[in-house]
Amino acid sequence: MSEDQPLVLKTSDNGVTTLTLNQPERRNSLSMAMLEALSAELHDIVEDAETRVVVLAAQGNVFCAGHDLREIREKFDDADFQLALFDQCSKVMQQIVDLSKPVIARVAGVATAAGCQLVASCDLAVAADTARFATPGVNIGLFCSTPMVALSRNVSRKQAMEMLLTGEMISATRAEEIGLVNRAVDEQVLDDTVYRMARTIADKSGHTLKIGKEAFYRQLEMPLADAYAFTSRVMAENLQAHDAQEGICAFLDKRKPEWHDR
Structure with missing residues (x-):
């Protein structure tokens, strides 16, 4: 991605606004800059009378890999930055929940750690059947404590704990079974499914x-x-x-x- 490309792309059509994470070369990770960009777009949508439904998507074959570990490593000695990063991430997740318009996650590819949290924070989620999900922080010594908040509010306690304690990937089909996503569909009909759902909702008051x-x-x-x-x-x-x-x-x-x- 060239430097003049926005981190989050925005398009609108017939009451449906799509926000697309646009840093595939960094696996659409939630760096401080990405979180701030996403937060700004969500803030603007609050006052956008034309938007009735929001679709959250991503460029590339990774929906979101969670926090940017390179950025975190660079800031190992900066406790203030670390807290600010997790606070900003929590702010974005709460913005999604507090937004007066429904938010649908369109998931193609992998969603891990805070990326899985992002999916769980959305009101609805539709995934390609090739998508995968995990909260793998335990594997690197950094338990997925903030992703746990959204995850545990979407799936049962034991299903959440299994994901959090093992750190293992689950399939889109399994994610549908436990309630993390609404539907797992063939990748060829992902957009049709997402936008048909979005248009159905956008037709309401x-x-x-x-x-x-x-x-x-x-x-x-x-x-x-x-x-x-x-x-x-x-x-x-x-x-x-x-x-x-x-x-x-x-x-x-x-x-x-x-x-x-x-």
């Missing part, structure tokens, strides 16, 4: 998607009774929105709704 995504993650951390009380309030408030009333009327009138995103 943006206001409703925002309400639903925020409520989903908030209720996950609540006790059962609190979750029901919270979501009852969310639904009652949602019902007062224009798009909810328009959607109900359109359904009863057997017509297509006209969303105003409010």
